[in-house]
Amino acid sequence: MKRSAAFGALVLPLALAxxxxxDLGKMREKLAPRGPEPAPxxxxxxxxxxxxxxxxxxxxxxxxAIPLRWDASREPEVAGYVIDRAASADGPFxxxxxxxxxxxxxxxxxxxxLAPKRTLGLAGGxxxxxxxxxxxxxxxxxxxxxxxxxxxxxxxxxxxxxxxPPSVQAYSHLPRRVALRWQPASDPNVxxxxxxxxxxxxGVYAELARxxxxxxxxxxxxxxxxxxxxxxxxxxxxxxxxxxxxxxAERAVTKGEPLPPTGLRVAAQTIGANTLQWxxxxxxxxxxxxxxxxxAEAKEPELVAELPASASSATDAAVSVGEIVxxxxxxxxxxGLRSRPSDSVEIAGxxxxxxxxxxxxxxxxxxxxxxxxxxxxxxxxxNGEEIARATxxxxxxxxxxxxxRYQVIGVLADGSEAPASxxxxxx
Amino acid sequence: xxxxKRWLAxxxxxxxxxxxxxxxxxxxxxxxxxxxxxxxxxxxxxSAELDYASAQGRIDAVAEERGQLIERYLQRGRYFxxxxxxxxxxxxxxxxxxxxxNDRTTLAHVQELSRRVAKGRAxxxxxxxxxxxxxxxxxxxxxxxxxxxxxxxxxxVADCQRQLAEALATRIxxxxxxxxxxxxxxxxxxxESAFRAVLELDPQNVTARGNLAYIERLRTESAPAxxxxxxxxxxxxxxxxxxxxxxxxxxxxxxxxxxxxxxAEASGxxxxxxxxxxxAIDADASHAAARSHLAALRRALDAQVPGLLEAGxxxxxxxxxQAALDQWELVLLIDPGNSEARDYSARAQKLLERLExxxxxxxxxxTAKP
Numbered sequence: 001m002k003r004s005a006a007f008g009a010l011v012l013p014l015a016l017a018x019x020x021x022x023d024l025g026k027m028r029e030k031l032a033p034r035g036p037e038p039a040p041x042x043x044x045x046x047x048x049x050x051x052x053x054x055x056x057x058x059x060x061x062x063x064x065a066i067p068l069r070w071d072a073s074r075e076p077e078v079a080g081y082v083i084d085r086a087a088s089a090d091g092p093f094x095x096x097x098x099x100x101x102x103x104x105x106x107x108x109x110x111x112x113x114l115a116p117k118r119t120l121g122l123a124g125g126x127x128x129x130x131x132x133x134x135x136x137x138x139x140x141x142x143x144x145x146x147x148x149x150x151x152x153x154x155x156x157x158x159x160x161x162x163x164x165p166p167s168v169q170a171y172s173h174l175p176r177r178v179a180l181r182w183q184p185a186s187d188p189n190v191x192x193x194x195x196x197x198x199x200x201x202x203g204v205y206a207e208l209a210r211x212x213x214x215x216x217x218x219x220x221x222x223x224x225x226x227x228x229x230x231x232x233x234x235x236x237x238x239x240x241x242x243x244x245x246x247x248x249a250e251r252a253v254t255k256g257e258p259l260p261p262t263g264l265r266v267a268a269q270t271i272g273a274n275t276l277q278w279x280x281x282x283x284x285x286x287x288x289x290x291x292x293x294x295x296a297e298a299k300e301p302e303l304v305a306e307l308p309a310s311a312s313s314a315t316d317a318a319v320s321v322g323e324i325v326x327x328x329x330x331x332x333x334x335x336g337l338r339s340r341p342s343d344s345v346e347i348a349g350x351x352x353x354x355x356x357x358x359x360x361x362x363x364x365x366x367x368x369x370x371x372x373x374x375x376x377x378x379x380x381x382x383n384g385e386e387i388a389r390a391t392x393x394x395x396x397x398x399x400x401x402x403x404x405r406y407q408v409i410g411v412l413a414d415g416s417e418a419p420a421s422x423x424x425x426x427x
Numbered sequence: 428x429x430x431x432k433r434w435l436a437x438x439x440x441x442x443x444x445x446x447x448x449x450x451x452x453x454x455x456x457x458x459x460x461x462x463x464x465x466x467x468x469x470x471x472x473x474s475a476e477l478d479y480a481s482a483q484g485r486i487d488a489v490a491e492e493r494g495q496l497i498e499r500y501l502q503r504g505r506y507f508x509x510x511x512x513x514x515x516x517x518x519x520x521x522x523x524x525x526x527x528x529n530d531r532t533t534l535a536h537v538q539e540l541s542r543r544v545a546k547g548r549a550x551x552x553x554x555x556x557x558x559x560x561x562x563x564x565x566x567x568x569x570x571x572x573x574x575x576x577x578x579x580x581x582x583x584v585a586d587c588q589r590q591l592a593e594a595l596a597t598r599i600x601x602x603x604x605x606x607x608x609x610x611x612x613x614x615x616x617x618x619e620s621a622f623r624a625v626l627e628l629d630p631q632n633v634t635a636r637g638n639l640a641y642i643e644r645l646r647t648e649s650a651p652a653x654x655x656x657x658x659x660x661x662x663x664x665x666x667x668x669x670x671x672x673x674x675x676x677x678x679x680x681x682x683x684x685x686x687x688x689x690x691a692e693a694s695g696x697x698x699x700x701x702x703x704x705x706x707a708i709d710a711d712a713s714h715a716a717a718r719s720h721l722a723a724l725r726r727a728l729d730a731q732v733p734g735l736l737e738a739g740x741x742x743x744x745x746x747x748x749q750a751a752l753d754q755w756e757l758v759l760l761i762d763p764g765n766s767e768a769r770d771y772s773a774r775a776q777k778l779l780e781r782l783e784x785x786x787x788x789x790x791x792x793x794t795a796k797p
Contacts, residue, residue, distance in 0.1 A: 167589065167592070169585055169589060171582045171585065172580035172581070172582060172585075173580055173581070173582060174582075199783050199784040199786065200779070200780040200783035200784060201783075202776070202780065203780055203783070203784065227518070227521060227522070227525070227786075228786060229518065229783065229786040251579070251580075252580070253518060253580050256518075256521055259521075259534065259537060259538060259541070260528075260534065262534065262535065262538060279538075282538050282541040282542050282545065283541075284545060340528060343531075
């Protein structure tokens with residue numbers, strides 16, 4: 001191309017200088033670059049005088065293609081070559097291409113022709129992977145007669161489909177996802193991977209993703225159910241779009257929600273407070289527990305406390321005297337997965353068991369010594385007004401009369417007050 | 428106009444919902460995977476209703492199916508537990524619990540097994556790391572194998588396994604290369620020692636076993652020439668063997684498998700020996716010794732076939748599909764053409780696949796209820 005440009009630069013000014021004596025149009029026609037001569041129409045009539053093509057070689061190992069090379073014919077009569085292909089050495093050979101130049105001695109067969117191939121129905125046509133084909137190349141002369149000398153035959157085999165990537169590994173126990181990783185395929189023809197998944201090792205594998213890039217060797221399968229078991233396979237894709245055999249199946253299980261806590265029980269009761277205990281959960285990444293209370297009259301349960309994983313007991317200090325409540329416990333892990341609730345524990349809160357009896361010396365009040373044991377002192381109210389404080393579980397109100405209404409309220413060690421008792425009327 | 432269309436659409440939707448019978452609602456819940464809830468829906472159908480008989484039929488069928496599923500998961504859990512595969516056992520027990528959440532006994536057992544898995548894994552990982560740190564790959568390999576049995580799902584164990592595999596591959600590759608160099612040079616004692624070093628790291632390594640068998644054969648064949656004068660410059664060089672060519676790679680591997688078969692038979696595991704013989708024949712179809720050894724083993728074990736078939740049937744009746752499959756696969760090792768075992772295996776395999784498909788489905792609580 002450069003040479004013809006330089007030649008043009010030299011000759012054109014000269015030609016223009018002589019324009020008066022030369023036909024400029026003819027000059028341009030002569031100097032214009034010429035393309036290859038069109039191939040002559042091939043004829044049935046053979047030419048026995050043309051020597052056969054020598055040095056035919058087929059190169060194996062290419063992706064869905066077989067390059068062919070041969071030595072250029074020394075005979076000036078040769079105008080080009082006809083290339084035929086067969087699926088076996090014995091033929092039959094079918095025409096695949098014509099090269100209209102004696103020195104055009106290279107041809108890459110990618111199978112873009114209508115001649116028969118081994119694999120039918122291959123997407124995009126062309127040669128398949130790992131197939132062997134046989135070739136012959138025959139010369140033809142300027143009048144289109146093809147050489148009839150016995151042609152040499154060469155065979156070539158296309159590259160096999162890519163091997164699966166090594167060391168495919170699936171990571172289990174991830175919350176609602178599975179991570180896959182593998183080593184990059186060593187074959188530089190590999191351009192990516194296909195990841196597929198099945199619920200059983202021998203089941204149907206559905207394609208999940210096509211990943212582009214030989215060194216992109218991770219995949220995250222998300223939005224999976226808790227405690228789901230899946231099998232994964234990874235196959236390599238080559239530059240010709242060929243998908244190789246998949247790797248062996250790798251099993252993975254997603255993280256399960258924590259187990260429901262067990263052993264929930266009432267460990268202690270005081271007025272207005274229930275203390276619950278349970279067995280520690282087994283999960284190593286437990287974030288904590290949620291203690292849930294359902295009051296007998298309430299429609300919905302309510303949260304009592306959120307507790308750390310180290311906790312194995314909790315006190316609910318917001319129950320009324322003698323109130324019936326039900327408790328459940330839920331475990332929560334570091335990923336926020338929640339267990340089913342534990343078995344329910346139903347309990348009636350402790351009461352004061354306050355009694356008010358009229359005696360000769362006044363009204364004698366008495367209440368549960370076990371309730372009193374949890375208090376620093378007890379406030380005693382008559383008709384809503386405090387009349388005294390007691391440090392034992394009884395009190396005599398000297399001025400009391402039959403029909404008076406009494407209540408007691410325990411005062412805890414920290415000065416706070418337990419819920420008030422029910423009202424007891426002196427009899 | 429648009430508002431009217433919307434009204435019509437919502438009216439149609441409402442009427443469709445209203446037209447859904449309790450029987451159909453139960454069926455929808457069942458299709459979503461919640462058998463217990465489906466049964467509860469059907470149980471609410473009054474005996475005066477037209478669908479009552481159909482609902483009762485569905486209740487019976489689904490209750491039976493539910494019970495069967497629970498039992499299959501529990502049996503699978505027991506199967507794995509008996510073999511020390513505790514994490515897999517926990518998984519199957521939990522799948523049973525998913526269907527029957529009120530099974531206190533199984534829940535308590537799962538808690539106990541989970542504690543054992545956690546403890547065993549922590550101890551095993553510590554042992555592995557110590558062995559790996561002191562470069563005792565053979566011991567590290569044993570610890571990783573035990574860990575894989577105990578907890579097949581642990582990412583930490585998987586990482587240890589990968590770490591070990593890389594280290595072993597490098598070490599084994601180097602040893603094999605050294606052994607092959609020595610073998611090529613005729614230094615048989617050194618080659619033998621290098622191949623034995625490979626077996627210490629990977630006791631079933633077929634290349635090492637095959638080459639050791641080859642060296643042994645060379646020794647036997649060159650024994651008559653023992654009086655020949657060795658090269659004084661290298662006392663380890665054995666007399667040139669009369670075996671003209673070294674076996675090809677696939678022949679070495681086949682021989683390695685065959686040697687493993689002999690080893691398995693000697694250690695009282697003839698079924699494993701059959702597996703190795705089959706691998707030998709797969710590697711080299713012309714391995715005559717493996718063929719005749721396989722035939723002899725099969726003849727010797729043939730009398731066990733009826734017992735194995737029956738044992739499989741018993742497991743199958745108890746819904747222990749995995750154990751049943753194991754028995755029938757043993758039958759097929761001994762008698763590959765046994766049609767009974769083939770049919771039974773296919774059936775058990777199909778049921779197991781169904782169980783496995785269900786494992787991949789969202790739990791009933793996660794499915795939308797109609």
